[in-house]
Amino acid sequence: MGGPMAANLVKAGHRVQAFDLSEAALSxxxxxxxxxxxxxxxxxxxxxxxxxxxxxxxxxDSLYIGGDVPLFKHIDGKALVIDCSTIDAATARNTAVTAARSGLDFIDAPVSGGVAGAQAGTLTFIVGASDAQFARAEPVLKLMGKNVLHAGDHGAGQIAKACNNMLLAVLMAGTCEALNMGIKSGLDAKVLSDIIKRSSGNNWALQVYNPVPGVMEGVPAARNYQGGFQVNLMCKDLGLAMEVSQQSGSPVPMGSAAKALFNLHQVAGNGSLDFSSLLQLFRDAE
Known part of the structure; x- marks a missing residue:
């Protein structure tokens, strides 16, 4: 995700100093x-x-505060720090508080849109920040994304992202389940997808991210579920959503069911595949 985002900043005319532990990513x-x-x-x-x-x-936390060389001690006091990781809200809030003690502006700005969105510059940034910090960050984020949304104060971006990804998991699981049932009953996957898209079951997965190979071009299902948003990351994000549900006392039966399905798919050795590969779980169960 970070690579294409950095590339878009370069295209916009900015000088970008990059570092990554992965030599391939850095190259x-x-x-x-x-x-x-x-x-x-x-x-x-x-x-x-x-x-x-x-x-x-x-x-x-290790990068900015608790590591051997905490970055907050090396960042210019006038700099704006934007963390686009999807993490727990408590860490985002704590990092912001620690940054403020050092006179730094830190915001959480997790993203939605996947690798394709990062490459196209159409990401959605979900920001947790003060009003002043958001105003300062918005012009920068718009160079990498189509939508820059202010969710609230620090940590709010992470909570909103957890809600979004839990619903995304539920939608993808339901879409895989319905399409698999239709296919097993003799329907053509593309015809069924078109029917549901024009009916009340229409959703994002059917519109732009169909999980059935051969139905839609340019999606992970068309390239053996390579690229996109990994099952490992979806499982991590669903774990964060479960933490939010516990902290807020919110029942999430469908989110819990989706988490169980993706965990099953992960432990079967599919963690590095795109999350739309969940379709295989239903096929393998037969």
């Missing part, structure tokens, strides 16, 4: 015009805006 960033940094500390030196994209709250 690709250099190919699209980023400047190679030898370390995370080197990447933030002199930066007006710092953008991070990590997988877990622990990684975010």
């Amino acid at each position: 690709h960033a250099v190919e699209v015009g980023c400047q190679r940094a030898a370390s995370a500390v080197a990447a933030v030196q002199g930066a007006e805006v710092v953008i991070s994209m990590l997988q877990t709250g622990r990684q975010v």
